[in-house]
Amino acid sequence: MHTRSPLIRPVTATELPLLQDIERAAGEPFRALGMASIADDEPPAVEDLDRFRRAGRAWVAVDEEAGAPIAYLISEPVEDADAEHIEQVSVHPRAARRGIGGALIEHAARHARAAGRSALTLTTFADVPWNAPYYARIGFRPLAPAELTPELRAIRAHEAELGLDRWPRLCMRRDLTSAGRTAP
Numbered sequence: 001m002h003t004r005s006p007l008i009r010p011v012t013a014t015e016l017p018l019l020q021d022i023e024r025a026a027g028e029p030f031r032a033l034g035m036a037s038i039a040d041d042e043p044p045a046v047e048d049l050d051r052f053r054r055a056g057r058a059w060v061a062v063d064e065e066a067g068a069p070i071a072y073l074i075s076e077p078v079e080d081a082d083a084e085h086i087e088q089v090s091v092h093p094r095a096a097r098r099g100i101g102g103a104l105i106e107h108a109a110r111h112a113r114a115a116g117r118s119a120l121t122l123t124t125f126a127d128v129p130w131n132a133p134y135y136a137r138i139g140f141r142p143l144a145p146a147e148l149t150p151e152l153r154a155i156r157a158h159e160a161e162l163g164l165d166r167w168p169r170l171c172m173r174r175d176l177t178s179a180g181r182t183a184p
Helices: 013-033 036-040 048-055 099-112 133-139 150-161
Strands: 007-010 058-062 069-078 085-093 121-127 171-176
Touching: 007 099, 013 036, 013 048, 013 058, 013 069, 013 085, 048 069, 058 099, 069 099, 085 099, 085 171, 099 121, 099 171, 121 133, 121 150, 133 171, 150 171
Parallel strands: 085 121
Antiparallel strands: 007 058, 058 069, 069 085, 121 171
């Protein structure tokens, strides 16, 4: 079990292909759930990942021994929800269950709070154990369709175009307090 917080830092341009490798590896467990198309889905292009890096919204968790990224998170603002939207958080399976994904999310929460945002949002699979049930355990709540802002509806519509709605999906939100702590 991981006892210390991992080193989290901005991703470098030379590490962008490593994020793709992490994404491919993180997708493999979906195969066992009958979601082979998710496992086979290509990761974001280096150019797309670089857009997040240049905007200051791409972070990696680094393996302390090897010094190489083992997980990453990319995010972008959703202005009409006053939130930072977690576009992707992926942990290499070799580093899973050590709190690394949660540490990246906490890092994003601090970033969002510093930028004056009141929440984190994300979209996820409702029934995948390491997706919605996990996010609920760390303080995210499902949003009802009526709570989706136009920008969040656009994100969901894009996901539907990509075929992700083949399995139940939802949008989740975690409100942030102004006192520097994340609301449960």
